[in-house]
Structure formats: C-alpha cells, structure tokens
Amino acid sequence: LKRANWQSYWLFGVSSKWEKELLNDILRDTDPAFLMWAIDKIVHWQNTASILGLIQIHGTADRILPFRYVAASVAISGGGHLMTLNKAGELTKIIEEILSELL
Secondary structure, eight states: OOSOOHHHHHHHTOOSHHHHHHHHHHHHHSOHHHHHHHHHHHHHOOOOOOOTTOOOEEETTOSSSOGGGSOOSEEETTOOTTHHHHTHHHHHHHHHHHHHHHO
C-alpha cells in the first residue's frame, strides 16, 4: 500500500502521468500507522447519526467510498477519490454556489 501500482491507480481513479506521480508521492509520504488506522475506520465504520444541515459532495466514480453507499447532497459526475485534485474547478464552482446561497 505504500507504492502505487495499477490496482491503486484504478482504486483511486487516476489515469494521467501527473495524477499517478502525485498518488505515488502521497502513498510514499503517508505514515504507515495512519494508513492502517484509516483503513480500519473505513472498514468498520457504523454511522448511526445524521448531521443537520450537512452538505455532502461526493464523486460518482469513487471506488474507495462508493457513491451508492453515501447520501450525497451533490454528485460530481465521474469524480473519484482524488476529485479534489483532478476535478478541482468543478468542485470549486459547486462550493462557491453553496456558500453564496448560505451567505
């Protein structure tokens, strides 16, 4: 899990050379104890509470936290787990629209 390969590229939804290099850097720099903690929390998470007013933005192509298992307020078409990087423009526009409605 500390080195990127075709499986991690698929799982994180990266395809360009830049995304692959970035994912490799992220995985290499991730603390092993944190990585194991995060995997454990994802696998064993049992949420029972709803958060009032929560706006969840989620990618429809996220393979780590699949879209079908979340109650997203806003869907980013084709957004994967790293959509904050490769769909930053679209995400920024959505956040700006949400904030303008709230303010």
